[in-house]
Amino acid sequence: MKKFKILYFLAILCAVILAFGGGSLSAADCPIKIGGLAPLSAPGAVTGGEAMRDAMNIAVDEINAQGGVLGCEVQLIVADTEGLPEKGTAVMEKLISQDNVVAVGGGYHSSVGVAAGRVAHNHRVPVVFAETWSDEITNSELPEVFRIAPLSSEVADFQSKFATTVPGIKTVAMIVENTDFGRPNAEASVKVLEKAGIKSAMFTVDIGTQDFAGIVERIKAQSPDMIFVILTGEASYNFVQQAADAGIGPQNLPMLCDQVALESKAYWTNVPDGNFGFMMRVGLPPQLYNEVAKSFLESYKKRTGKKVPESYAFEAYDSIRILLQAVREAGSTDAEAIIGALEKIKYEGALGTITFPYNRSNPPEKSNMDAKWWHQFPEPAVTMVQYQKSGEDSTEAPVVYPAKYKTGDAVFVK
């Protein structure tokens, strides 16, 4: 009889848990908490991180102004990754275990993305990475991990094909960050350049390196025809200006700078001799902005005082909005439901129409595609922009490649 009573009590307890605790299957606990990853301290790319933080806040403010999601207010908790994988792991653990976020957006550094993606997988929390390029992030086909940034190998292909348009190019020197972003990008670029008959030399440095004097001398001794700067954050500013001081800067030979060069104010402050530098921009060029991008542009201007959002700001904005659309479509904050909604989603964002065509019901292998396309937005637009006037704003700088988006001719200094 006593055993029966215990079983009866347990059955009642289970029923109560299902009735109240399992409520997240159909409704949400308010407020709905969303995590945002961004590098907000060195050695991370702080310039990019702050832009992403602002963009993610705008996304959440807009959604809340429209009444929130599932009748709940949305709360964004931004965590500083410092651009370090160990820190990325720690803050992801904190967001999930302490802050109880239902999903995570943002993310800048690839090595942070690789580490944080594993944490998300272990805790079964969906994550949409905004600006982490490494193929490794989607290669592992984790069910919880989605990405709207371009693939590193595709970017490497793009930048290397652009390099082949440089007149008389025979050798490329690459200064590469020793991370999950830098090395794979450089290795993929070497392969593409090799096919085009262009030799390349790779020089690797740690994230946050400050003094490049020795490496600049080594690169100078190689007499390259072009330099790829595959670094992030202030390290890229340091390298470009030190190279310029040594006579191999953007005004002396074609130089592909890191994306943070798009932050015009910071770029010209840190790299006063950086005119004629090239940089890649993810997302549509300003003249092709859609309505979402135009609306975001206005909000971003108001909040930051900047003329235009940078690539990573667009991506961060979309990463949060797409997650919240998935929550709305799932009608729940349950991880499985959000993942299912993301796999079917058709989201109209600032970057264009985002879908994830390769997923559990249509794995990449089925279409003879590489695993890297798993949960990957396949068509982020990438353009090459060049500063052609000292102090110019990156939004006014011409798009010089590819022909589809071109607004001006490239100037190849020598």
Place this chain on the structure above:
Amino acid sequence: MWLIVWGAVGGIVTPRVFLRKNLDVSRAGLAGASIGAATGPIGLLPLWIFAPRLRTSWNILAGSTILAILAWAFALADPHNACITNGRFVASLLTNGFIMGIIYGLMALGLSLIFSILGVVSFAHGEFYMVGGMVVYYFTTSWFPGSHPILGLVAACVITFAIGIAFERIFLQPMYKGKVDRPIEYGILVTFGLAFFIQYFVQAIAGANPVKARRYFDFPILRIPSMADPWLIKTSKGNLTLLDTVSISNPRLTAALISVLMLGLLLYFLYHTWTGKALRAVSQDRQAAAVAGINPELMNTLAFALGGMLAALSGATLVQAFSWVPQVGMLPALRSFVIIVLGGLGSLPGAFLGGLIVGIIEAAGTGCVPDPTRASAYIPAYGMIVLILVLLLKPTGFFGRQQ
């Protein structure tokens, strides 16, 4: 392998031989190791048999021989390395290393000054360096837009000197007055606390975005002796090429020249003014200095403020060369610790010499390590390797005093 084996044999056996013959063994380890590594048994056997009075010149000669052997072995192992085939490259590399070494030396000098007087290793040294650069940037862009960076440098010196005085008076004075149970640990913790406070305070008020001050001076455009063939001097705004060989960046050269000037002033202050002499007296014998009428507490305050100011001065001169963030001082602080141990704790000439050695070794390592994918990543390791070797052979550092 030859060098290592005979160096180890010389380093271990020579002190024992000298001890058995009842001779001074303080320099026997270093001499035995260097002579053993340079000459093997040919030099060691006479050294053990005759056990002569050891001279510094023998160590210098043996050290030079070791360097020559290493260079020869390196040339054989990697004959196509630019450090072997390209004289211009080597000259530029060493010049840049020398220039950076001067700046490192100035920063380490501040740390050494603090240690020699207060007996405290300041863990906030890197933060004084950072504040120096930040003050120059904000002075020239926000506080007095358009003003010359030299004025910013003066402001950096004044501000960091004042921070140093205030901190020493409030937090370090209790150490000497017996108000703290464990003064050594207290000194470490309280300077650590200052480091964190300054770093995060600056991040809170200035943000973490990288900033950079404009160049102190642009080079005039020169072509000497002629426009067509400027083999002697060729300049652009940011670069100077000497003898068509050595390339020096403007911000580094300016920083080094300012450092040399400041070093001259510091030496004059220490050796030709009453206060400077009093500082040195306190560093040599605190009690004797007090008996002679010098107030050691005042000297403590002065030393801490002056030491922090020297770090800030290094930062103020380098903010035109590097992008500046609140965490920028961490690596230079670590390097300063290496330098002062290398030069001998508390030794001012040692700190400066250590700075030069670390600067040159780092430049040579970055330029000559055959694997270009790792050469720069090992920068912090180059100084450490030299430090380990010096500590093994001469535990007091180059100019350290035996306690």
